Amino acid sequence: MLDIADELTRWAEEGRDFAVATVVAVGGSAPRPPGAALAVDADGTVIGSVSGGCVEGAVYDLCAQALQTGKSVLERFGYSDEDAFAVGLTCGGVIDIMVTPVGADAPVRTVFRSALSAAVREEPVALARVVRGPAELLGTALLVRPDGSYEGDLGADPRPARTAAAQSRALLEAGRTGTVDLSEDGSHCPGGVTLLVESSVPPPRMIVFGAIDFAAALVRAGKFLGYHVTVCDARPVFATPARFPEADDIVVDWPHRYLRRTETDGRTALCVLTHDAKFDVPLLAQALRLPVAFVGAMGSRRTHADRDRRLREVGLTDEELARLRSPIGLDLGARTPEETALSIAAEIVAARRGGTGVPLTGSGTPIHRDGAEPAGAGTSPSRRTGNTVLTRSRVASLR
Known part of the structure; x- marks a missing residue:
């Protein structure tokens, strides 16, 4: 989401309601990495990209739906042989995308706005969001700074937020965006939690x-x-x-x-x-x-x-x-x-x-090397009718 911070900051300052779709995880060959985002405002204006065009239409629909319901959703987009060309993900990739509505009264709006403003000012900051865990925590967010301080919460118990901030700070120090799995003991949450941590650091x-x-x-x-x-x-x-x-x-x-x-x-x-x-x-x-x-x-x-x-x-x-x-x-x-x-x-x-520098034609080397298996891999996809989307499964509903 921080990759479109300039535009989203303007939307937030103008008081617009919008929904943000963010790539949470990728598997196989996928066009955009975790953290890539697309946003849609209440008027239907679109900025950003989550797939280089492959599934943008379906993600647009999800954003519009989230703005109406006020509920976040996590969905998986992949392909099957029969759907490959209709869908667009002929590369064989799988992407998990989280869609979060950011209305005027959304709990995450303040944290999002602070994170976006810091990214625009090129201040080092990490935005950590729960993408797997107890229902009451899903979609919650923290803004984490280099000194370990943070803004936001992950529920009434302060311990999950402290643990999440410490783990997010480590990714921020490395200037990396990725997911972090916290064990049940470490997160103090039944079953543990998974965070998507987006790091925004000054340019190299x-x-x-x-x-x-x-x-x-x-x-x-x-x-x-x-x-x-x-x-x-x-x-x-x-x-x-x-x-x-x-x-x-x-x-x-x-x-x-x-x-x-x-x-x-x-x-x-x-x-x-x-x-x-x-x-x-x-x-x-x-x-x-x-x-x-x-x-x-x-x-x-x-x-x-x-x-x-x-x-x-x-x-x-x-x-x-x-x-x-x-x-x-x-x-x-x-x-x-x-x-x-x-x-x-x-x-x-x-x-x-980690590229070889040799032509991809005939090389047999992977085109995308740093993809990770999407969270929740192994769930059975269910087919959606229509001509915009592929094989897809709803990984979770976020409240």
Whole structure:
């Protein structure tokens, strides 16, 4: 739901009633991950997506129904061989979707509004919702902050909320969205509960070292991928806003000195485009010892061999050097700055998602790697008539 925070915040501020459909879990190959959302207001306006188009019509109907009844519902969408083409989920995926009405007097409206506002301000926050558990808890929500404080409740007993907040905080610290199962003992609820935890964190950083023409194209690619992009170069004549209008930050400093004083984390991508030993060696010697997501360096294979030798001379180990992606980028046959930026961006995505970088045609590799078995897997689907939906089962009714 936090993926459409900008629009939903506006709706909440305008006092609109709306219903939110959120992907709770996926199984097999599915187009959108947990946390993806679609919302419908009382006038029928739609924002967001839960399936890339496959089941949007059916989900729209569920949202309209929830607005009328004031009740939430959890539904499963899948496919059968005979229904596959009519339904749209020919990929063979299964998705569980929770639809929650957010009327003026809905108990979750205050928590939702706080979570949406925090996400718009790019403040780290987690929204935890019960998607399985005792009937009185289903659909309840908590807003969890990095310090462990929270807003909302999971019933009169404060213990479930405290347990849920602690588990949600762990996902928030990792910047992850997913489900958390709390045992009966841990949650103090008969049978336990399952939470969908959506984490909203500031965008990951991409730091581009070297204010060259290839960097300008890479800045645009990084922004397209959702990174906060910084350009750093020691030469003030090249590192200017006029040359990099789309960069979030432009820093004039020696690269290794800037890297030493700036903040990085496990999501940061470092792209070294200077291919000049006086910049590269001290920078990479530091970068390869940081717990960042990606370190890549531009240059020919000859440049890479010389760089590798110099880095060994300053004490880098085989293990540290193995983290360096050089020459940076996937083999796309790139020539222009834009094509080169695409090859670099593709390698960053592959590293982040565990992709191989080989063509999907004939590869036999999974298209979606991080799908999880939907909660409640194994329930028998019941067929719905009509031409919009597939095989589907009602997993639970949420009150």
